[in-house]
Amino acid sequence: MKLKKGxxxxxxxxxxxxxxxxxxxxxxTVELAGEDMRLLADAPADDLVLISEEERTAYQKEAKALEENSYRLFRQDAKLMKQRSEYEVTSEYATSPNYFELRGRVLHIDGDSLYLRKCTDLYEKLGVPVYGVHLxxxxMPEQIESLLQMVQPDIVVITGHDAYLKTKxxxxxxxxxxxxxxxxxxxxxxxxxxxxxxxxxxxxGACQSHFETLIKAGANFASSPDRVNIHALDPVYIAAxxxxxxxxxxxxxxxxxxxTITGEKGLGGIETKGVMRRGMPLKIDH
Incomplete structure (x- = not known):
């Protein structure tokens, strides 16, 4: 079997x-990146099997079901949060909401360009302002300071691929x-x-990252408490x-x-406040 990049x-x-x-x-030796999980791995060529388009489609169907379930749960919660906001901002009066929202801006730095595209698509679908960078x-450590100064985000996501190597x-x-x-x-x-x-x-963090180190360094949320794999889209749901x-x-x-798709075995964090601010009145440009 002759393998090639991609x-x-x-x-x-x-x-x-x-x-x-x-x-x-x-x-x-073949270097691998997870197709849906943020995992890097090396493997001998004779340990690998090429996946047919039919097999890939079957696998993606299962993965898509997990993604859709997370999206559905997120939208349910977002709807409840919005209803509560309308109730609070209008002082409980039965009037049409007359306020606007300044949603938190995300700087998403990703080590995988394909994952970055998937993530930015989901941010846009969820209505979250995002500036994405592939590095x-x-x-990343050399570039993040200038990116923070340029983008001035409320939230920064630092992710890509990782792996815990027992032999090391x-x-x-x-x-x-x-x-x-x-x-x-x-x-x-x-x-x-x-x-x-x-x-x-x-x-x-990413798949199997050292959770404790990232939290001690100053992260609010990180992966991976149980050193398990995390899904490519998990950081988006937390940031959103x-x-x-x-x-x-x-x-x-x-x-x-x-x-999230992975849950608390792969993700964790500390008590944190939201960043969205509401304002009044809502002015509509004509």
């Missing part, structure tokens, strides 16, 4: 549990993680702009929830994690 494959030694995209080939994880050390050894150290350094640089965790909300929640309200951790 092929969709699965690992025989893992019973073909996940689909991967071929990133590069070095001799007999290799190693480049135990779970406490940061050297055993592919990219956690770069994500953590990004968080530290961002926190030099403001240490207050309600002035700049930070999500950091914060963007659409009033700064007068705190984020209920159970609610925000419930709407």
């Amino acid at each position: 092929d969709i494959v699965a690992r025989l030694s893992y019973e073909c549990d996940l689909l991967f995209r071929v990133v590069s080939i070095r001799g007999d 290799h994880e190693k480049e 050390g135990d779970e406490r050894d940061l050297r055993a993680y592919r990219h956690t150290k770069y994500f953590a350094e990004c968080v530290r640089v961002a926190r030099k702009q403001t240490w207050h965790r309600d002035e700049l909300i930070i999500f950091a 929830r914060i963007s659409l929640t009033s700064f007068m309200d705190s984020i209920r951790l159970t609610d925000v994690l419930r709407n």
Whole structure:
């Protein structure tokens, strides 16, 4: 079997549990990136099987069902939040709401260009203002300060691919993680702009990232408490929830994690306030 960059494959030694995209080939070693999960992996070429279009379609159907369920739950919660906002802003009067919303702006830095496109599409679908940037994880710490100054976001998402490599050390050894150290350094640089965790909300991490390190560095939300894989779109649901929640309200951790695809094994965080602000009156341009 002749593999090439961009092929969709699965690992025989893992019973073909996940689909991967071929990133590069070095001799007999193939570097892989998860097709739906934010995981990087290396595998020998003879451990890989090429996935047919029919097999890929069947897998994507199952993955799509998970995504649609998370989207449905998120929209339900967003509708309830909006109804409560209308009730509060109109002082309980039965009048048409006459207010506007300034939703939190997201700076989303992603190590995977295809995932970035999927994420920005979902942000737009959810009505969340976003500025997306594709950077290799190693480049992120050098670029984040200038990006923060340019975009001036309320929320920053620092994600891409990661992996815990048992052969490099135990779970406490940061050297055993592919990219956690770069994500953590990004968080530290961002926190030099403001240490207050309600002035700049930070999500950091990808599949199997060292959760404790990212939280200690200053992230509000991070992956991955149980060192499991996280879905490509999980950071979007967390950032969007914060963007659409009033700064007068705190984020209920159970609610925000419930709407993700991976859940609390892959994602966690600390008590955090929303960033959306409401204003009156609503002026409509004619």
